[in-house]
Amino acid sequence: MNRVLADLLAYGRGYMRTRRCPFFAFAFPVLLILLFGAIFAETSTKTNLYVQDLDDSPYSHAFLEALNATNVTVVKPVPPDADMAAYIKDHSLSAALQIPAGFAVNVSLGSPANLTVYGDPSRSSYGAVLGVVSGVADGMNFQLNNATPIVYVVPKTVASPEFRFIDFFLPGMLGMTVMFNAMYGMTGSVAEYKTRRYFKLIASTPITKSEWLASKILFYLFMTLASLAVMLLVGIAMFQVKVAITPLAFLTIVASVFLFTSFGVIIGAYSKDPESGAAMANAIGFPMMFLSGSFFQLEAMPAYMQTIASVFPLTYVNNGLRDSMVFANDASALVNLGIVSAMALVATLAAARLIQWTRD
Amino acid sequence: MTNVIEAHDLVKTYGTLNAVDHLDLAVKGGTVFSLLGPNGAGKTTTVEILEGLRKATGGSATILGSSVATEYEKVRRKVGILPQDFEPFDRLTPTEAVAYWADMFGRRITKGETKALLESVGLSERARVQAMRLSGGEKRKLGIAMSLAGAPELLFLDEPTTGLDPKARRDLWGLITGLRKEGRTVFLTTHYLDEAERLADDVAIMHHGKVIERGTPQSLVSDHGSSTAIVLVGAGKPGLEEARAAGFDPILEGEDVVVPVKGNGRAKDALRRLVALEAPVTEIYTRRQTLEDIFLKLVGARMEEGVLHE
Numbered sequence: 001m002n003r004v005l006a007d008l009l010a011y012g013r014g015y016m017r018t019r020r021c022p023f024f025a026f027a028f029p030v031l032l033i034l035l036f037g038a039i040f041a042e043t044s045t046k047t048n049l050y051v052q053d054l055d056d057s058p059y060s061h062a063f064l065e066a067l068n069a070t071n072v073t074v075v076k077p078v079p080p081d082a083d084m085a086a087y088i089k090d091h092s093l094s095a096a097l098q099i100p101a102g103f104a105v106n107v108s109l110g111s112p113a114n115l116t117v118y119g120d121p122s123r124s125s126y127g128a129v130l131g132v133v134s135g136v137a138d139g140m141n142f143q144l145n146n147a148t149p150i151v152y153v154v155p156k157t158v159a160s161p162e163f164r165f166i167d168f169f170l171p172g173m174l175g176m177t178v179m180f181n182a183m184y185g186m187t188g189s190v191a192e193y194k195t196r197r198y199f200k201l202i203a204s205t206p207i208t209k210s211e212w213l214a215s216k217i218l219f220y221l222f223m224t225l226a227s228l229a230v231m232l233l234v235g236i237a238m239f240q241v242k243v244a245i246t247p248l249a250f251l252t253i254v255a256s257v258f259l260f261t262s263f264g265v266i267i268g269a270y271s272k273d274p275e276s277g278a279a280m281a282n283a284i285g286f287p288m289m290f291l292s293g294s295f296f297q298l299e300a301m302p303a304y305m306q307t308i309a310s311v312f313p314l315t316y317v318n319n320g321l322r323d324s325m326v327f328a329n330d331a332s333a334l335v336n337l338g339i340v341s342a343m344a345l346v347a348t349l350a351a352a353r354l355i356q357w358t359r360d
Numbered sequence: 361m362t363n364v365i366e367a368h369d370l371v372k373t374y375g376t377l378n379a380v381d382h383l384d385l386a387v388k389g390g391t392v393f394s395l396l397g398p399n400g401a402g403k404t405t406t407v408e409i410l411e412g413l414r415k416a417t418g419g420s421a422t423i424l425g426s427s428v429a430t431e432y433e434k435v436r437r438k439v440g441i442l443p444q445d446f447e448p449f450d451r452l453t454p455t456e457a458v459a460y461w462a463d464m465f466g467r468r469i470t471k472g473e474t475k476a477l478l479e480s481v482g483l484s485e486r487a488r489v490q491a492m493r494l495s496g497g498e499k500r501k502l503g504i505a506m507s508l509a510g511a512p513e514l515l516f517l518d519e520p521t522t523g524l525d526p527k528a529r530r531d532l533w534g535l536i537t538g539l540r541k542e543g544r545t546v547f548l549t550t551h552y553l554d555e556a557e558r559l560a561d562d563v564a565i566m567h568h569g570k571v572i573e574r575g576t577p578q579s580l581v582s583d584h585g586s587s588t589a590i591v592l593v594g595a596g597k598p599g600l601e602e603a604r605a606a607g608f609d610p611i612l613e614g615e616d617v618v619v620p621v622k623g624n625g626r627a628k629d630a631l632r633r634l635v636a637l638e639a640p641v642t643e644i645y646t647r648r649q650t651l652e653d654i655f656l657k658l659v660g661a662r663m664e665e666g667v668l669h670e
Contacts, residue, residue, distance in 0.1 A: 006463030014451040017490070196447045200413055204441040205464035205510070206433065 003207045007215040011189075015219070021185060025223050029177045030234050036169055036295070049073035049129055050087075050096040054080055057104035063115075064099075066136045073132050084118045085158045090329055095119030095129035107144060113151050118158045130155060166239045170231060171249075171321035172294040177227050178256045179288065179314055182220040184281050186264025189216070191277035194268070194356060203357045213265070213352055221257045228253070248324040248333045255340040256317040262347035263313075269354035288312045293319070316340050364389040364424050364514050364545045365410060371418035372405050372569075379405040381569035383419070387562070389513075392536060392546045394560035396553065396655070399667060402569040403549045404444050407518050410547070411441055424513060437465065440512030444519045444549070446503040448491035454478055454502050455487045458509045465510025480538070481505045482531050497528035504535065515539065518549045533559055557651040567659050577651055584654045588627050590634055592617040592641045599639035606633055611656065620649065 015021050049067060053060050064075050078087055078096060088096050098116040106113040117133050119126040130153065137151045144150065193199045202212060228245075235241030267284065271277035291305060292298075292314035298306050309315045320336030323329040365387035372380040380402045387393040395403050408414040410421055412432045420427065426434040449457060455474055462469035469477075478487050481501040486494060491502060500520060507515060517536070521529040536559050539546055550556055556563050557577040564574045573580060592599050595617040603610040603619055608630070610619045621630045627646060635644065 003464055003466070006460055010449065010452060010456065010460040013456060014449060017451040197443065197445050198447070198449070200443055201441075201446065202464075203413060204411060204436065204439075204443070205461065206436045206466065207464050 004211050004215045004218065007207060007212060008219045011215060012219055012222075015185065015223075021181075024184065025177065025181050025227050026230050028180070029173045029227060029231055033166075033170065033173055033231060033235055034238065036166070048076045049132070050076045050078050050091070050093055052078035052080060052082060052084060052087075052096065052098045054101040055099050055103035056080075059104035059107050060099045063103075063136060063140060066139065067097075067132065070132055070136065073129065084116075088118055088158050090331065093119070095126045097129070097133055107140075107150060110150055112149075114154045115151060116154045116156050118156050120158060166235065167242050167326050168297075168322060169295070170235050170241055170243055171325045172318050173231060174224075174228055174253070175256065175292070175314055175318040175321055176289055176294040177231070178220075178224050178253065178317065179260050179285060181223050181227065182257055182260035183264040183267070183285060184278070185220065186216060186261050187267040187271065187277040187281040188264075188274050190265050190268025190355070191271045191274040195273050199356055209352060209355050209357050213261075213348070213355065216265075217258055217261045217348075220261050221254060224253055224257055243325040244328070246324045246328075246330075246333075248330060248337060249321055252317065252320040252324060252333070252337050252340060255337060255344045256313075258348050259313055259317070259340060259344035262344065262351035265351035266347065266354055269351075269356065288314045291315075292317075313340065313343050316343070362389055363387060365393075365421070365547065367406075367410065367419065367421040369419040370406065370409060370416055370421060372402070372409060372414065373417045378569045380409065380416070383569070383571060385564065385571070387545065387547060389545050390540070390543045391561040392540050392548055392559050393562045393564070394548045394550055394556035395564050395566055396550060396556045396651075397566035398551055398659075401566040403551075403566055404518055406566070407516055407547065407549050411439065411516055412436065437510075438513045440507035440510055440515045442500075442503045442507045442515075442517045442520055444522070446500065448494070448499050448502050448506075450492035451490050453488050453490055454483050454494075454505065457491065457502060458505050461506040461509035465512075467510050469509065477505050477508060481508075481535060497524045500524060500528070501532070504532065508539075512544070514545045514547065516547045516549075519551065520548070521550070521552065521555060529555070553651040553655055563651070565655060565658060573654075573658055580651060580654050581649050584657055588621045588646055589649050589653065590619045590621060590627070590631055590644065590646050592619065592634060592637070592639070593643035593645070595637070595639045595641050599637060599641065602637045602639050603634065606637065608634075611653075613656075618653070620653075 051064060051067075053064065067073055068075050078084070084096060084098055087093070096118045098118065100114060100116070103113045103115075115133060115137060117130050119129065134153045137153050140151050141149050193202075232241070232243070235243075264281070267280050268277050271280050291301070291309045292312045293309065294314065298309055298315065301309070316336045316339040320333050320340060323333035323336060363386045365385060367383055367385040370380050370383040370385070371378070383406060385406075395406065397403050405414060409416045410423060410428060412428045412435055416429075420429065422428065423435045424438050428435055452460065455478065458474045458477055459469060462474075475484065475487070478484050481504050483498060483501050483505060486498055491499065494502060500523075504517070504520060507517070520536075521532050524532065533555065536546055536548065540561075548556070548559060560577060562575070563577055563580060564571045566572070573584070575583065592603070593616050595603075596615050597612065599617040600610050600612050603617055608619045610617050619630065619634060621627050631644070631646070
């Protein structure tokens with residue numbers, strides 16, 4: 001048998017017999033999907049209201065302040081030169097508001113002024129946005145013109161795919177599972193190989209460092225794909241999850257396995273024993289898991305936390321997976337894939353150097 | 361027989377410590393060679409340099425005609441290794457571990473061959489038990505089975521019987537003798553003098569990084585000792601002084617006085633003279649001199665479990 005496959009098989013046997021590792025690979029993400037799915041299955045993920053203010057006047061500013069004051073939506077700006085339909089699609093939005101140029105002039109002259117709400121009427125969040133904008137417009141009409149309408153809200157349909165929290169959640173779970181499996185698994189393995197002198201034993205055979213590392217990466221890739229299959233089965237069976245396994249998603253998974261397997265090797269190489277390795281992996285893994293958008297949107301977090309998240313590789317893995325699996329936003333998925341691949345390349349090279357194959 | 365191992369002027373230093381000090385070594389194919397010495401003598405460092413697991417500070421070594429430094433890939437394919445600190449993969453059974461190791465060496469091993477190999481090391485009844493449940497002796501046996509899985513031409517066994525019970529040691533001795541009969545070369549590192557004497561065709565005694573003596577166990581005994589020694593049990597220092605005064609060259613071993621007798625046919629005369637000594641003696645017996653006596657003479661200390669006792 002090929003050395004890489006033989007090593008993969010032996011490593012896999014040991015891994016599966018630990019019981020703890022398969023739990024984190026399969027049962028843990030499924031438990032989280034069941035738990036979060038049951039709680040948030042019907043919850044929409046979009047509470048931000050994206051607004052393109054083409055008027056940029058005191059009247060338009062007052063309108064936006066009134067929208068913010070509803071505490072239902074948070075206004076987020078859309079660049080004035082953006083095409084609204086394309087912007088909604090590219091950013092996977094459920095709805096967006098456009099304030100036209102000349103809005104202030106028309107309102108001050110008592111002439112009709114149209115506010116356009118773009119979005120997909122089939123989505124529940126679209127209705128909520130339309131309701132909030134209409135409410136604020138009614139308030140403005142009441143104040144400015146004794147309730148005689150001069151500010152009109154015009155809905156404009158832009159088709160976008162429907163997704164729910166569970167659709168958004170599953171790629172995050174996948175990203176988290178890759179990190180848990182590969183990084184934690186390899187940290188423990190490398191620390192154990194060091195303390196129990198398995199590296200010395202392995203080095204006495206013809207297998208090379210690259211082959212050994214390749215077998216581990218292949219193993220964690222198989223584990224991740226198996227994990228994905230289980231998550232999909234449970235997600236579809238229980239919550240009718242709608243995600244797509246695209247080539248970009250597959251490539252992002254491959255790159256992330258390279259990345260986190262190598263991260264595990266690096267952490268393991270710097271740890272004294274499996275216990276200290278686990279502590280180091282926890283210190284890195286847990287903040288990354290919570291701050292990289294595995295469970296909720298990054299946009300819901302304070303700005304400084306978003307800055308912290310931007311240095312975590314898992315952020316780009318999660319974003320890339322969601323872009324390709326949920327939002328069908330290939331351009332953004334490609335950017336995230338590029339970032340993850342670059343990080344994976346650096347980490348893999350560092351890992352290959354750090355494996356202590358012989359004593360000196 | 362050609363040399364399967366050749367080392368020239370091998371040096372390994374750690375700071376100011378010369379772990380291996382300008383070592384020259386040649387081991388012939390098809391023999392059991394034993395590198396003998398106390399803990400810290402430099403045995404394992406030497407072996408690991410020859411195995412390619414450590415880099416030498418100076419000198420060169422070839423294994424089966426290939427340079428360890430520059431043709432390590434070739435060397436690894438032909439050599440089986442049991443490290444001193446061998447630990448098996450806990451969650452693999454001996455059957456799985458042997459098959460895994462054979463694959464590492466690119467050898468197709470059948471189930472029958474795996475079974476036969478485990479049987480040869482006395483592990484057939486534990487072939488399907490995860491290694492974590494094996495005893496210390498069984499783990500060493502598994503290590504030897506793994507080192508043989510690639511059908512190596514040369515086998516490095518670094519202190520293979522350390523920590524084993526007497527029966528397990530004897531079993532392993534039988535196995536090593538069997539390997540020699542098959543024509544394989546065994547490089548045996550040990551601190552058990554009886555083990556080296558019993559198994560090795562060629563012995564090198566290593567001390568402070570140097571080989572201080574080399575030869576067959578028989579030649580070492582005949583060159584440095586005598587064929588017979590008379591032991592005066594409990595004679596102590598008074599017995600030592602009296603034996604010296606009587607013209608012998610005695611050694612004190614604890615409370616016993618050991619008197620080497622050189623030359624054939626002199627034992628009877630020596631025994632008669634020693635019996636006449638006045639020092640209290642609880643027992644007198646003769647024994648054939650062993651490597652242990654030679655080691656004591658060369659190093660100036662006895663060795664127990666690798667530790668020197670002055």
